[in-house]
Amino acid sequence: VFHYHVLLGCLLRAWTQCTGPASEFHLEGDYLIGGLFDIHYASAPGYHYRPEAINCSSQQFVLPNYRRFQLMRFSVEEINNSTDLLPDVSLGYEIFDYCSDAQNLPSILKLISVNGLIQAWNEPDKQQAQKTNGSKVIAIVGPYTSSQAMTAAPLFMLDLIPTVSYGSTSSVFSEKVKFPGFLRTVHPNKDTLEVICNILLHFNWRWVAFLNSDDDYGIDGLDLFIEMIKDRDICLAYTKSLNDNSNYSQIFRQIEAQKINVIIAFIPRLTAEALIESAIRLNVTNKVWIADNGWSLHKKLPKKEGIKTIGTVLGVSQPVVTIPGFSDFVYSSTSHSHCEKDGQQKFCNQVCNCGSWSPESILSVDPSFSFSVYSAVYAIAHALHKVLQCGAGRCNRNITVFPRMVLAELKKSNFTLLNQSIQFDENGDPQFGQYSIAFWNASGDAQEVGFYNLYPSLNYFLNDSEIKWHGNGKVPTSLCSPECRAGFAKKRDGIHKCCFTCELCPNDTYVNATEDPYKCNVCKKTEWSAEGSTSCNLRVVEYMPFTSPIAILIMIGAVALEILTLAISVLFSINYNTPIVRSAGGPMCFLILGCLSLSSLSVFFFFGKPTPPFCILRLLPFILFYTVCVACFVVRSFQIVCIFKMAAKFPNLYSWWTKYHGQWLVITGAFVMQAVLLLIGYSQETPKPYDETLWSPDKIILTCDTNLKGTAGSVILLSSLCCLCFIFSYMGKDLPKNYNEAKAITFCLLLLIVTWMVFATVYILYHDMFIQILNSLAVLFSLYYFLMWYFLPKCYIIIFQPQKNTPQYFQGLIQNYTKTISQ
Structure with missing residues (x-):
């Protein structure tokens, strides 16, 4: 309060020195509206050691602001001439040229003073003074700029004098804690x-x-x-x-x-x-x-x-809004200017010196903020209309009007002006209007x-x-880096997100320019994308179903193998004591045929949707029982060689072999060893379903995970038996023609080796649904080789050449071979 009085005292001298004729700035009325318009512009002052006032009329004249000043005068006079708004009440105004936000304090103090005095709130006669000799100023229109409002508004807030600005757009004025009485008709x-x-x-x-x-x-x-x-x-x-x-x-x-x-x-x-x-x-x-x-x-x-x-x-x-009647007012006002005729002395900064401007000049300048001024005056008038309870052509003059009462009604404003609904939100910002986008x-x-x-x-x-663009007429560009093409992700180059390089998103990734243009997102496992994609595609899920024609043919082949093994077993049982059956292995033939039949079960598990049991049974029966088959042929090959070549040279070895049934020991040992290896391998890593996505980017091949570590020992054992079998059978290739199983075994093994080498090559180079077909065919062919080239020729002799299936015939062959090798 003390500083307030000091400030006022320092400025009293400036008040008396800065006077002049000013009828345009003042209009008597029952209630006054204060106005702050920067008709002149003063550049920012330097630093001063004490408060100083400014004579605005000596500064640069701003015609668009003078136009807004005239618009406030017009608005008040239009309201006074209205029979609906404030019917028997006259509005006046007290307007100041607010040319400087730092040196126009006299104008502000004049508006908040009572009879030239400013009383502190704690003085006991404050409320009484307001009731008896209070200022007629009920509200303020202005000021224009945010800096001006930052200076003036806090002083008006002390008495909750509503301040309706037509041009202050700074966001700070939306803070009602700091500016409870501040409203505006311009958008922030x-x-x-x-x-x-x-x-x-x-x-x-x-x-x-x-x-x-x-x-x-x-x-x-x-x-x-x-x-x-x-x-x-x-x-x-x-x-x-x-x-x-x-x-x-x-x-x-x-x-x-x-x-x-x-x-x-x-x-x-x-x-x-x-x-x-x-x-x-x-x-x-x-x-x-x-x-x-x-x-x-x-x-x-x-x-x-x-x-x-x-x-x-x-x-x-803001859109240009034509104010009806304003042009006539400007022509009338300038032709009957009171500026030079009125000789009474008014307050400082209520001097215009604007008589040289024609109506045409005033009306042709920038019309911005015209409706803002117009609606600000009308909002105050409507608020006063509500406070005075006006209606039926009269108002209640017995009501003592305080600025805070006008402020309360201002906040609830809701009226129509030039087809626009005038309302304010809780922050005092306008809830009406629009923006125009202009092109020069x-x-x-x-x-x-x-x-x-x-x-x-x-x-x-x-x-x-x-819009007619400069240059070639095309829309200009303003980019730090050109936009990346589709499928390229941005990589920031520097501190600005608009400066970047473009990197191509690899396979199975995509870039979503809407969500995050700086990241190549990885597709889901069920999706895929090509290089440089903007989205992922669903993979086609493929596996070999049981109903596939190829699968049906292969399974028919497996069933046919089962039938053939059964038929051969029956045929060999009937002719069990004949030389052909005895030379083929006798009881061992039934073991081989049984194991071939059991091995064929693996073929059925290569089809259908893979499951853990299916993955285990795809190779387990084949590896286990085929090992027994190969072990049997190893023994047969070894026996053939021993009988015709080693019996004479190593009689003790032959005697031990026959005495302890060496062939069955070898077969049993191979079976037990293979079973143990499979048990250990499958315990460490059990085969399970696997979604193959690497080889076919647009597909999911449902297959089984190849357990190389788990099956390595078993495959090595089986391969070793095959090599031994081949060696022994090759050693007996020159035995008697009709008694030579060794040649048949050698040929079967050659076909077996070629088949699995071809499969291994294709498997390395090609992973697709049909690799399962090749795998099942390799298994089936491996079984058919022994069936076709070892057993069927013997069946042919039994059925169609019985004369060769006699002891005399076989003894003759052996005697001839013995004579040959003895010579």
């Missing part, structure tokens, strides 16, 4: 920047410069813009706060060095004039300029010489090419075809 910065961001995204401009004014308005805009683009594909490549001392030459050099083609100028009108004039003078070309509310509808800049060389100018502005065309006019509706619902439209 965040809405303007939202429109700008939509324009950037619409044209795919990702690499931009942001030039802001070095004040509350510009700094707030920069902070909001940085926050907005965090989750969007927009990068702030360069930013600079502009003031009266800015080095535009250096600024444009830095913008050009970073190859920025889009410049957002979030600055007031006068700063914009300095910026654009510097761009023309410095020969800045082929840029896209995005103007904000403050200068997008500028009337002189679009017609300035050389403006076309700087590029294309787009702007975000070749005629030097701001042509509307789109709109952005905020209320009652969000609606955005931009007509690209109406």
